[in-house]
Amino acid sequence: MNDAVPANDLDAALWPSGVRRGDDGALVVAGVDVREIARTHGTPAYVLDEADFRARARTYREAFTKAFAAIGxxxxxxxxxxxxxxxxxxxxxxxxxxxxxxxxxxxxxxxxxxxxxxxxxxxxxxxxxxxxxxxxxxxxxxxxxxxxxxxxxxxxxxxxxxxxxxxxxxxxxxxxxxxxxxxxxxxxxxxxxxxxxxxxxxxxxxxxxxxxxxxxxxxxxxxxxxxxxxxxxxxxxxxxxxxxxxxxxxxxxxxxxxxxxxxxxxxxxxxxxxxxxxxxxxxxxxxxxxxxxxxxxxxxxxxxxxxxxGRAIVGPTTFTLYEVGTVKPVTVDGTPPFTRTYVSVDGGMSDNLRPALYDARYTAVLASRTGSAATIQARVVGKHCESGDIVVHDVLLPADVVRGDLLAVPATGAYGRSMASNYNHVPRPPVLAVRDGEHRILIRRETEADLQALDLG
The missing domain is CATH 3.20.20.10 (Alanine racemase)
Structure with missing residues (x-):
């Protein structure tokens, strides 16, 4: 597939309210460039917009309070x-x-x-x-x-x-x-x-x-x-x-x-x-x-x-930031046959189990820049030793996606970190809060030393 679909666009319903593309095309959340987040904290990482979380919590409280006050x-x-x-x-x-x-x-x-x-x-x-x-x-x-x-x-x-x-x-x-x-x-x-x-x-x-x-x-x-x-x-x-x-x-x-x-x-x-x-x-x-x-x-x-x-408050407030590794085109049998490009990222089912567990569907965008007008039919996959280690089943990504690019998967605030595991001895990612141009760690990244500390030999 090689369409002029706007793969760089952001559907507002999927993303925290503080997300936009900067002048050079990189995602910015609550005033923080995702490239800065990656440089400072590494990837993968869960990125949570604090102001958006608070706003969604207030929305539920105010909407239900008003509706039920009306009936006494x-x-x-x-x-x-x-x-x-x-x-x-x-x-x-x-x-x-x-x-x-x-x-x-x-x-x-x-x-x-x-x-x-x-x-x-x-x-x-x-x-x-x-x-x-x-x-x-x-x-x-x-x-x-x-x-x-x-x-x-x-x-x-x-x-x-x-x-x-x-x-x-x-x-x-x-x-x-x-x-x-x-x-x-x-x-x-x-x-x-x-x-x-x-x-x-x-x-x-x-x-x-x-x-x-x-x-x-x-x-x-x-x-x-x-x-x-x-x-x-x-x-x-x-x-x-x-x-x-x-x-x-x-x-x-x-x-x-x-x-x-x-x-x-x-x-x-x-x-x-x-x-x-x-x-x-x-x-x-x-x-x-x-x-x-x-x-x-x-x-x-x-x-x-x-x-x-729960999900309705925290789910859209968070996206997962990954770095692209291997990019591999694969010929898929079909009528007619077509090429699907497998885009491997540095996380996977250990930080988002829902696709493997529930066949849940997500999307992704190129986060560190905008891409070419042409798109490819891609599948975003993780680094784990499972063929079912799929992050995004089908998505149109810019055809020029390469190793080292950043990808962002939205709506991962609910059950991403909660269901995360150490499969293949992969340490769990950090949860980072962003607000007013600042970013800070809510839950730090696990290390291999953390995992080894549990192993008494």
């Missing part, structure tokens, strides 16, 4: 730390009025180190250890989302054995049968999976009653998470209807009307040119309308609402 209730926005968590990011989220959702003891430790009060933290997990539950109780987390009937009793017993006499605030995670989003592995509300208590099977109602039966626990609400990378809000609306009906049913049977309903996260972002991310104001308004309508029909007061965006 409040909203808590929890930043889903599983997407990407560091001490600085947890602190930024909290400074912008968000709480922090954690899924393991390690994530909880980061949020606490960032100074997030325990009351503003939630703890998830389908298989929480005794030590994780104890840490959550020690920290006074604002809610523990229980995921099974056995966990309810384990948690209540742990509270009973403590001397402080405080009850543990609990939400029950419900699988509603509504699932949405991308790959099967990230659809989290169908019954045949590991999360939550099934609504259809009666487990959810049993779980709620089990919490009420234990005086050590305070039933704060009902929780649902229907999937990830969702671009159509209809799934959220249907899940909300089912949760509100379950809430009303519990109240009629037990007299307990839970004060809060959590509608989860999973709001989708754009990964490829032309894709349209979910718009926070729209989904907030639609959800508020459904909540008001259903509660009115059921004759129940409107609950407090909580949501858990």
């Amino acid at each position: 209730t409040g909203v808590d926005v929890y930043y889903a730390g599983k997407a990407f968590l560091s001490v600085a990011v947890a602190r930024w989220a909290h400074e912008e009025g968000l709480r922090v959702d954690t899924a393991t003891g390690g994530e909880l430790a980061v949020a606490l180190r960032a100074g997030v009060p325990g009351a503003d933290i939630g703890l998830h997990g389908n298989n929480k250890s005794d030590s994780e539950l104890a840490r959550a109780l020690d920290a006074g987390v604002g809610r523990i989302i229980v995921d099974s009937l056995t966990e309810i009793d384990r948690l209540a017993d742990a509270v009973r054995d403590r001397a402080d006499g405080r009850r543990a605030p609990v939400m029950v995670r419900v699988t509603t049968g509504v699932h949405a989003g991308g790959h099967e592995y990230i659809a989290t509300a169908h019954e045949d999976q590991k999360f939550g208590l099934s609504l259809a099977g009666g487990q959810a109602a049993a779980g709620l009653r089990a919490v009420l039966a234990r005086p050590e626990l305070e039933l704060r609400g009902i929780h649902s998470h229907i999937g990830s990378q969702i671009l159509d809000p209809d799934g959220f609306l249907e899940a909300a209807r089912k949760l509100l009906a379950l809430r009303a049913e519990l109240a009629s049977q037990t007299g307990h009307l839970v004060p809060e309903v959590d509608l989860g996260g999973g709001y989708g972002i754009a990964y490829l040119p032309g894709e349209v991310p979910i718009e926070p104001g729209r989904v907030a308004k639609d959800l508020a309308g459904v909540v008001a309508e259903v509660c009115a029909a059921l004759g129940t007061p409107v609950p407090r609402i909580s949501i858990e965006p």
Whole structure:
């Protein structure tokens, strides 16, 4: 393929708000030239626009606060730390009025180190250890989302054995049968999976009653998470209807009307040119309308609402910067045969597992300069010993791409660093924050010495 496609263009939906091309064609983010980042910190590197992160956090908080205030209730926005968590990011989220959702003891430790009060933290997990539950109780987390009937009793017993006499605030995670989003592995509300208590099977109602039966626990609400990378809000609306009906049913049977309903996260972002991310104001308004309508029909007061965006806040704020190594044209069998150019970079599946794990699709641009008008059909691949080590499956790159050029892959803020590994003993890249013409290290690059320090020989 040798078209005059504008391979140097930047689709604004994919990139941090602070990204542009400088006068000489190199990418500049928040006033910092990517070539300076590469010279100072090396590649690969995750580059995060702090101002953009803060702006997206505020947008979600303001959109949902406004929409639900209109129906007479409040909203808590929890930043889903599983997407990407560091001490600085947890602190930024909290400074912008968000709480922090954690899924393991390690994530909880980061949020606490960032100074997030325990009351503003939630703890998830389908298989929480005794030590994780104890840490959550020690920290006074604002809610523990229980995921099974056995966990309810384990948690209540742990509270009973403590001397402080405080009850543990609990939400029950419900699988509603509504699932949405991308790959099967990230659809989290169908019954045949590991999360939550099934609504259809009666487990959810049993779980709620089990919490009420234990005086050590305070039933704060009902929780649902229907999937990830969702671009159509209809799934959220249907899940909300089912949760509100379950809430009303519990109240009629037990007299307990839970004060809060959590509608989860999973709001989708754009990964490829032309894709349209979910718009926070729209989904907030639609959800508020459904909540008001259903509660009115059921004759129940409107609950407090909580949501858990992660990818939608951090995903577009970050791109991964690579250096090009081998450039290799390969003849591909087809009708007719064609040439695909394999562009190898100095990272790969160790810094972005999603293409290999979920068949996720990304794009890339030449970052250190603009290229020729002609383009080639390229596949950006990593340096690992796997044929599936693909960073970008198909992209039009300038035909003059060569060894030493810099490439940037956008929308890698969510799950890039979180899922990163040391496959082939490759140290994980740093996370760099940029703001107002300055760049700094949030998480330093690992070294071979770091990896060797774990090996006791």
